[in-house]
Each structure stands twice: as C-alpha cells, then as structure tokens.
Amino acid sequence: MSYRPRSMSTQEFYDRAPTSYLMVKFLTAAAIGASLLFLAGLTITGTVIALILATPVLVLFSPILVPARILTFLAATRFLFSGGCGVIVITLLSWVYGYVTGKHPPGAD
Template sequence: MVDQPRTTGSYTYGGSYDPNINQPSRQTVKFLTAATIGVSLLFLSGLILVGTVIGLIIATPLLVLFSPILVPAAIILSLIAGGFLFSGGCGVAAIAALSWIYNYVSGNRPAGSDTLDYAKGMITDKARDVKERAKEYGNYAQGRVQEATQGSY
C-alpha cells in the first residue's frame, strides 16, 4: 500500500475526489472574522458611550454642588503633580548630564563629543585672535602715547 498524504475534501457521486468542495475560501474566513470582531467592538463602544453619558448626567449635579471645593483642590493637586514631574525631570536630566560628562572625561566619546571638541577649538582660535589683536592695539596705543609725550616737550 502506498502512503498518500491526507487531504480534506469530499468525494463526488461518481467516485472522483474534489478537494475544493465544502471548503470556505481563505478570504471568506478573514472577512467573517473581521466583521465579527468589528461588530462586537462597535457594540462595546456604543455601550461605553451610553454608560459615560449616563454617568455624566448623574455626576453633573454633584460636580456643580461641590465645585467650590473641587476646583481649588484640582488646581492644588495639578500644581503638586507638576512640581513632582518637574523635579523628577530635572533629576533625570542631571543624571544624564553627569553620565555624559563621566563618559567624556573617561575617553568613551559619547554622542555630541565631536561637536564639543569642535567648539572648544573654535573658542581657542578666537581667544588667540583676540589676544593678538589686543597686543597689536596695545603696541599701537603705546606708540601714540610716546608720540604725544615727545611732541609736548
């Protein structure tokens, strides 16, 4: 007996085998699955919307009655939360800066170190130029002072 792979399908009346009968196409299964999921999610979103509206209708009188207390409390809580977030952000920035400085000093060349080296070179060049110009101007000014003092005798 020869081993043949199993296939799904059905036999027709004449005894021949047709594998395409009684098998839904792959696109049909995909469509039905997507439609089922889409309809159920749409139904759930509608229920959530209705629940939200009902909750808002019930909570509105309470919010109006307690607004003199709730509004300042919300402002204070938001300021406190903002302060904590700002403090945490400054701490993270400080740790990142210290880590970058440590990596730069230890020679690991973190990101942006080439820009820092370039800027350091530019500042050094400008400082040298300013020093040379100041020396030239000092010599010029000293010569003018000597001319002025010699001319007054």
C-alpha cells in the same frame, strides 16, 4: 444599444457561487460586527447616563475639586522639575569628572 444580460450555464453559475467557507467567514464577520456595534451602543448609552447623573455632583463639589486639581497639577509639576534638575546636575557632575580625569568628554575642546 441596450444592455442584455448574458445567459449563464449551470456550471458557470456554480463556479461563480461562493463556497461554504466564504459563507461561514462572512456570517462570522457579520455576527462579530453586529455584536461590537451593539456593545458600542451600550457603552455610549451608559456614558451619557453616567454623565447625566454625575453632573450635579460635579457642580456641587466644584469649589473643592477645582482647587484640588490645581494643587495636584502644581505638585506634579514641581516634582518633575526637581527630578529634571537632579538629572541635569548628575549629568554636569559626570561631565566635569570626565574632564578632570582627562577623558575629554564631548565639548571639551
């Protein structure tokens, strides 16, 4: 059994044809997609060029940048730790105050 396409009348052809609204919608989506693809290509090209240009500078300044980054990380860690300790102290003092004043905070039983 071989496949034989069914003949289509002119009216059926026009009923199945896309409307102008669908054609405009498709062309708009295709144009936006092509523009975004072009911009993605420009972005990756610019990133690679910037990395190529910045690598010698980063290698040259790495003896300064690595210790500076470590010190920055340690300072931020100490700041967050001290802030966390402050929150814990305020929470504990609030619990003790509630316990002393007879409000029965959670865990007082």
